[in-house]
Amino acid sequence: MTVEVAKHRELGLTDAEFDLIVEKLGREPNDVELAMFSLLWSEHCAYKHSRKLLRRLPTEGERVVMGPGENAGAVDIGNGHAVAFKVESHNHPSAVEPFEGAATGVGGILRDVFALGARPIAILDSLRFGELDSERSRFLLDGAVRGIGHYGNSIGVPTVGGEIYFEAPYEHNCLVNAMCVGLARTEEMVRAAAAGVGNAVVLMGASTGRDGIGGASVLASAELGDGDEAKRPTVQIGDPFEESKVLECCLELLGRGLLVSLQDLGAAGLTSSAGEMASAGGVGIDLDVTKVPLREADMEPFEIMVSESQERMLAVVEPAKVAEVVAVCEKWQTGAAEIGVVTDSGQVRVLRDGEVVGEMPVEALVDGCPLYDLEPAEPAGWIYGNEDVLSERVAAAAGPSADPTDPTSVLLALLASPSVASKRWAFEQYDSIVGSRTARRPEAADAAVLAIPEASGAIAVSIDGNGRRVACDPYAGTVEAVLECAQNLACVGAEPLGLTNCLNFGNPEKPAPAWQLDQAVSGLADACGALGVPVVGGNVSLYNEGPEGPIYPTPVVGMVGELPDPGGAAPSGFAREGDAIALVGPFSPALAGSELAKLRGVLEAGLPRSDITAVAAACAAVREAVREGKLSSAHDVSDGGLAVALAECAIASGAADASAPGRESAGGLGCRIDVSPFTVRGRTTDEALFGEGPGGFVVSGDPAALRALAGPSVRVLPLGEVVAGGRFELTAGETSIDVSVAELAAAWRSLGDRLD
């Protein structure tokens, strides 16, 4: 008995959970069963610390085609088409082996989307690493970016957007979240529920090996720490070529109506796929592990059942269609093996050579895991570190003699700050155009825009989540993440249709991360409710902690919206000399949680609360103006505050030249700005220039068009004008900035030089 106890603990089950399994089975589980239970009852699969909280999220909406519980969520975009999307984490594998970890993260989220019958049309990534001066962070960044590129580029799905932040709390535990967007004919979409007693269960794709065994329980559901090197074998190895064949094969099978249902094999491999399909369909499944094509001959049944070998799909097929399914798989040179049958037993039975080696009620295996209440407690004050690096950052960006109190120097330091600076170094390693839908490439506009001629329009996609601000105030910070996504969509004229999220938090069994999670879910629920955007799917990644403590709580929000005309999406950058520039929306800048507060080492708990309704009204005004073609540019005010947003608009002004989208800024345009409307209202110059907060848009266009944006609940502050000459001139009361746009651009584009 003591041996058994040690074993279930090793697999991540508590004593109480083990006792509950014994009670549900009426006996002690054997090794096969214990391995399967330990995975499906892991945090990663069972959401046992988060499921109760997630019930707060609004999931209904008239455009929702598929909601939480399916492989991915989906929303209707008209003309018989739907867009499926989901974001998922692959944090711990990436922290152990960044290239394969990130690559298989992309592979996994692609399978989630094409399992529905949707062709993947876009990938976005949200990445977090420690500070750039750490060698480990640069190693993880390099590996993760190469891994994402390797998988996405090879399989021919464009990576169209994303974000990267560098913060010390991610030093040990980086975050790699990947989002996939797919397009489907609504009537051809399938659910992941097994049905039809007597139907065949067919395993398609790659053969099964020993890679990734225990990934969901050992790696994903525990804190990182010493000995992570030894966990490297739990990281899966990706093969995008295999996935490319499986993808085309599955879409052909679904297009020809040959499958009853389809499910990808992700965390916990066959165990979770078979279990979840049986649970969703209210049936049982018999699987014979001797029929599973193996890479290594001597694999044990439990290894076969829990292997996380990549590029595999599980399908339910009517017996009469099995031969045709096998033929299509042969055409695509990918595997197909009939490994089991749908039963009415309500049991998942594992057989070897006809002998039962494991038998568990589906209900116990899939839905029997106890759900836990959190024991949240608000920590007293700021629980993360602070370091004053402003002087050295100013010296690096503006020269050794630069004055760290001079606003020009501060602006240059902020633009060069790795979290703010251009991520071109990363996104140029991604194919952003394959598929011929990308109408706005990375950095061309605030959101990625994809043409959907099938539904006579376009979609826009954005992914956001500033962990530092969430750390300051988990509720307000999460609201801001949703608002920033909505603002990004508004800038390109898109209206939100649905939202997916990945909740990356620390150990939920500890009071502070539990409180952060609880607050963040409330913020997410309230923001989505107020904006009327349903949450159609998501993922929870807990236990993101290293020896120094938890990561910044990081809810990553991915939002999809629709717009009528992909060509009408406004660019971020100024486009026309003589245009007026205005600030639109309820922007109320504060230094709390800002990039500048970070550089000064003065971060503390607390953020001002935002007025979601007022932000929504500003979004609607900007969206409509963009759709009517009345704005030359639109950009939201985000990291680094108003001065950084204006600088980004000026830097990007050259890129608005459609004849040469890749050309560097010609340096023709600049701007002349007066932010006195802020400073006269009692804000300090620092707050007006570098303060952050949601709700602000920098827009340019005809002065009358900008004035017309104002409404009962939409504030418009004229700031200045777009001028020729390539100078960035800004006045804030007694203070002024006068610097060339080229110098700003050099600071903003400095990331690549520091990485190669």
Next chain:
Amino acid sequence: MKWAVLQFPGSCDERDAVRACERSGGEARLHWHEDRDLGDADAVVVPGGFSYGDYLRAGAIARFSPAMEAVAELAAAGGPVLGICNGFQVLCEADLLPGALLRNESLRFLCRQVELIEADGPIPADIERFSAHRPLSIPVKHGEGRYWAPEEMLDRLEANGQVAYRYVPGQNPNGSARDIAGVTNEAGNVLGLMPHPEHAVDPLEGSTDGLRVFERMARLARVAA
């Protein structure tokens, strides 16, 4: 003008190529790599992507497909064959084009809009002559696009007018010898280039210059006919 666009396992840009052929005024269809018979196709695109996962070496496996035998026959008969990116690699592996494509100098995949000079004659020492032509704005996206050939072969290619496209000086994205972005066979009917003209055929993509590459091949077809 009827195009066949080859489709290998691992091809990525084949649908984009079909669309581009159609935008340039032709008809186009996908052609499965195992099908030896090109049917009524006047011209072939060997598209971009990662045929066979680029395993072994980019293009090294795809060249042995049945459809490639038919492509070699079409090429020998003077029919237009356009290899884009991975297709360029396949045509080099198949000895239908001279030279080879090596890993980018940066050792990284690079996706970027670049400008090309169309150079369908011997290249003079000074580039001035070419600045009379507006450069083509076309994206590259590859990890193995550094064109390489022995020096004497490069000299011969230039003398024969087989250098079809060069990167505008300063924009060479991969370290290609003599800024070469695309070459033809001696007869001029087989063209391979690393940039992706099929991703520059719509104003939404920021450029329609890629159409000029397809039109160039279409002119060849009319000459051959």
